[in-house]
Amino acid sequence: MATPERPSFARREGTFEREPARRVFAAELRETRIHFREGDDEKSPTYVLLPTGERCNRVFLVGTLTEKKKQGEQNMFYRARVVDPTGTFFVMAGSYQPEAMQQIARIDPPAFVAVVGKPNVYETPDGATLISIRCESVTAVDKETRDRWVLDCGLATLDRIDSMASTQYGERAQKEYRTDPAVFRKMVFEALSQLRL
Amino acid sequence: MDYSSMTERISLKVSAKGHEADTAKIEGKLRRLIEEFGVPPQEAERTVLNELARDLSIPDLGSGPGTAAGEEKQLRQLSSGDWATIEAKVVSLSSSFSSAISQTGILADSTGAMRFVVWAKANAPRLSVGSWYRFESVVVDEYKGSPNLKVHSGTTIKEIASETPLIPESIPIRDLTPGIGSVRAKFIQEWEVSHDRMLQSGLLGDESGTAKFVIWKEEGKERLVPGTVYSIYYALVDEYQGRISLNLTTATVLPEEGDIPVSGGEGVFAGALVHVAPGSGLIKRCPVEGCNRVLSRQNYCPVHEIQPGFLYDLRIKGWLDNGRETREILVQREVTEQLTGISLHEAKELAENNPLGMDEVFLRVRERILGRYLTCRGREMDQRILVSECGFLHFDPAEIPGLLNRAGGSS
Numbered sequence: 001m002a003t004p005e006r007p008s009f010a011r012r013e014g015t016f017e018r019e020p021a022r023r024v025f026a027a028e029l030r031e032t033r034i035h036f037r038e039g040d041d042e043k044s045p046t047y048v049l050l051p052t053g054e055r056c057n058r059v060f061l062v063g064t065l066t067e068k069k070k071q072g073e074q075n076m077f078y079r080a081r082v083v084d085p086t087g088t089f090f091v092m093a094g095s096y097q098p099e100a101m102q103q104i105a106r107i108d109p110p111a112f113v114a115v116v117g118k119p120n121v122y123e124t125p126d127g128a129t130l131i132s133i134r135c136e137s138v139t140a141v142d143k144e145t146r147d148r149w150v151l152d153c154g155l156a157t158l159d160r161i162d163s164m165a166s167t168q169y170g171e172r173a174q175k176e177y178r179t180d181p182a183v184f185r186k187m188v189f190e191a192l193s194q195l196r197l
Numbered sequence: 198m199d200y201s202s203m204t205e206r207i208s209l210k211v212s213a214k215g216h217e218a219d220t221a222k223i224e225g226k227l228r229r230l231i232e233e234f235g236v237p238p239q240e241a242e243r244t245v246l247n248e249l250a251r252d253l254s255i256p257d258l259g260s261g262p263g264t265a266a267g268e269e270k271q272l273r274q275l276s277s278g279d280w281a282t283i284e285a286k287v288v289s290l291s292s293s294f295s296s297a298i299s300q301t302g303i304l305a306d307s308t309g310a311m312r313f314v315v316w317a318k319a320n321a322p323r324l325s326v327g328s329w330y331r332f333e334s335v336v337v338d339e340y341k342g343s344p345n346l347k348v349h350s351g352t353t354i355k356e357i358a359s360e361t362p363l364i365p366e367s368i369p370i371r372d373l374t375p376g377i378g379s380v381r382a383k384f385i386q387e388w389e390v391s392h393d394r395m396l397q398s399g400l401l402g403d404e405s406g407t408a409k410f411v412i413w414k415e416e417g418k419e420r421l422v423p424g425t426v427y428s429i430y431y432a433l434v435d436e437y438q439g440r441i442s443l444n445l446t447t448a449t450v451l452p453e454e455g456d457i458p459v460s461g462g463e464g465v466f467a468g469a470l471v472h473v474a475p476g477s478g479l480i481k482r483c484p485v486e487g488c489n490r491v492l493s494r495q496n497y498c499p500v501h502e503i504q505p506g507f508l509y510d511l512r513i514k515g516w517l518d519n520g521r522e523t524r525e526i527l528v529q530r531e532v533t534e535q536l537t538g539i540s541l542h543e544a545k546e547l548a549e550n551n552p553l554g555m556d557e558v559f560l561r562v563r564e565r566i567l568g569r570y571l572t573c574r575g576r577e578m579d580q581r582i583l584v585s586e587c588g589f590l591h592f593d594p595a596e597i598p599g600l601l602n603r604a605g606g607s608s
Contacts, residue, residue: 017580018516018523021471060469060518062568114568116471137472139568147592148570151600152469156520158603189604192597 021060021116023153024050026087027187029059033129034176035121048119048131051177052160052184053170058118059133061089062141062149065113068104078104080138082115085150085191090132091115100135107140114141114149150195154188161185200224200231203242210246214255223249239277239339246278273308275346277339283346286329286363288431289447292415300324302447303377303431304346305363310377310431311337313346321348322356329359342436343376365430369405373441378434380443382408383426383459386576389487396420400578401429401443402459407578410443418446426453440578464577466526467590468519473567477514478559479544481507511541513562517573517582525581526573532587537565 034049047055063084071077077094078101093100100117107113117135124130161181164170173179204227208218223245230241249255270281288310290302300315300323313335315321324330333353335346348354365379373380385407386400397420398411410432412418421427432448434441476491483490483498484506490498498504513528513536534540539547544558551557570590576583 018518018525020521020523021469021518023520058471060471060520060568114469116568137567139564141568144592145569148590149469151592151596152520152570154600154604158600185604189601192601192604195594195597 019045019057021058022054022056023156024059025153025187025191026084026089029131030087032131033121048121049173051173051179052157053164053167053173054160055169056119060116062114062146065107065109065111067109080104082113085194086187091135092132093135097135100138103138112141112143112146114139147195150191154192157188200227203227207246211249216253243278271308272306272311275337275344277337277344279337280334282333284331287324287326290326291447307361311344311346315348319348319350319352321354329357331355331357370403370408371405373434375434375436377431379430381428383457384421384423385459387423404458408441408443410445413446415446426457428453464582465574466517466524466582467572468517469570470515470566471518472516473563474514478562479548479555480510482510484508509545511544526584528584528587532584536587537562
């Protein structure tokens with residue numbers, strides 16, 4: 001179902017194209033720092049640049065919800081940690097994501113969850129970068145769905161690594177992150193190895 | 198963007214009047230208007246031409262109310278803003294609802310076809326279908342995104358004798374652009390008409406894709422037969438929100454023998470269900486024959502107002518996503534029941550006996566399918582699939598070794 005590569009900003013006039021949800025392991029997302037807006041409109045979508053070379057406006061991940069914390073009084077929001085074979089995703093849902101907030105409220109950790117959300121890069125006062133996922137939905141799923149995701153994410157990551165030299169965002173990632181493909185191959189290898197346990 | 202053809206058109210017009218044309222300057226002006234100011238190309242071309250006409254004192258260049266008949270052209274060469282003289286055949290006439298318009302229809306020559314309009318004020322002779330005419334000094338502009346020929350009071354029309362047989366070239370549905378088009382296609386799906394004046398609507402398909410069509414009620418118009426292949430000449434092609442649709446009201450439609458493959462329609466897509474849209478789960482439909490619209494919470498149909506005798510239905514609307522592309526999926530009742538394990542009957546009971554009502558069904562449907570891997574098959578239109586078959590994708594450990602090799606292979 002591959003379609004020819006289009007220029008990044010080409011949206012067919014009048015049609016709405018939903019941003020695909022990228023599959024990315026926690027260990028790769030943790031290294032993500034570059035974020036940018038495509039187009040000069042205030043409403044143009046924002047992206048983070050994945051170290052393996054893809055722009056990413058939305059992610060889909062399945063992992064284990066290990067912790068959730070309700071914070072704030074007037075502007076209540078949830079912070080949660082979702083773990084995959086490579087590390088931890090920091091997930092949050094605030095009053096602008098009431099559906100996701102209610103979904104998290106109903107799930108007791110630990111539980112397998114499927115998360116759809118938008119990655120956001122933050123800088124802390126001491127200069128460190130943090131990336132968290134503002135979620136659109138959090139659904140309790142079974143282990144089979146988690147395993148299916150690890151495969152899916154492994155495949156997507158390998159595809160990105162293998163085409164890094166030939167895509168616009170691959171080249172950019174190599175320049176910005178000095179990505180060492182071997183590191184990410186190893187990450188995929190280890191994640192997949194855990195499926196056999 | 199390529200400015201060369203526009204620049205050439207302008208410089209030809211200027212040099213034809215004996216003036217020197219500075220192509221670099223023309224191109225610069227076009228580029229500035231289009232890129233910096235977002236002026237549509239045709240408008241930019243007209244602006245530059247008018248500006249040159251003013252600067253060089255050429256009165257009848259451009260689209261000002263000149264007296265020249267314009268050069269002799271064929272339909273394919275015409276673009277918005279042109280003044281020209283053409284010879285063409287009237288292949289279709291349609292009724293007009295405005296008293297300002299005396300006649301409207303389609304003109305064709307061996308190179309193409311175009312919509313035309315004769316203004317009432319033009320005092321032009323009545324044109325008849327099947328005759329050839331010479332039109333001196335017509336003007337081309339754009340109407341709903343496609344070129345349109347205007348016959349105005351300065352146009353001279355003469356009937357001419359021509360034996361040129363016109364056989365319009367059929368093109369694949371995928372290649373249709375707004376204007377006039379001819380296709381050879383199969384009537385693959387009939388839809389409910391959504392308007393009193395509509396005779397028929399549905400979907401046409403050929404090997405390259407599908408397009409919606411409509412026929413409006415008019416005397417002598419007949420309905421098409423589903424499953425039949427038709428040669429359709431001179432249909433009006435419109436584009437709305439990126440989708441092409443054909444208006445066959447004034448087209449010549451000839452049934453054909455045999456069958457053609459229609460491939461564009463059916464599609465398969467696998468991915469994770471990343472969104473379940475509102476309007477999924479249990480819904481109420483308007484019971485009026487042929488309506489079937491979804492009612493609001495207050496049982497309100499946008500056409501038939503309050504309908505307490507609604508019919509329940511079950512469906513899923515959502516987005517499937519494979520990490521690179523997305524498809525909107527629309528799942529009808531039977532497949533929804535099979536996928537969620539909730540029957541329409543159970544859903545009704547749930548809604549009637551639960552304080553959350555229909556929301557409870559939505560929540561349960563969502564819990565069972567959101568975030569799951571699915572593969573969907575069905576009729577595909579643009580980004581949307583009308584799902585006729587759908588199943589969960591399972592985890593297959595046999596896929597692991599291959600991926601491990603790929604990951605470990607070259608490190």
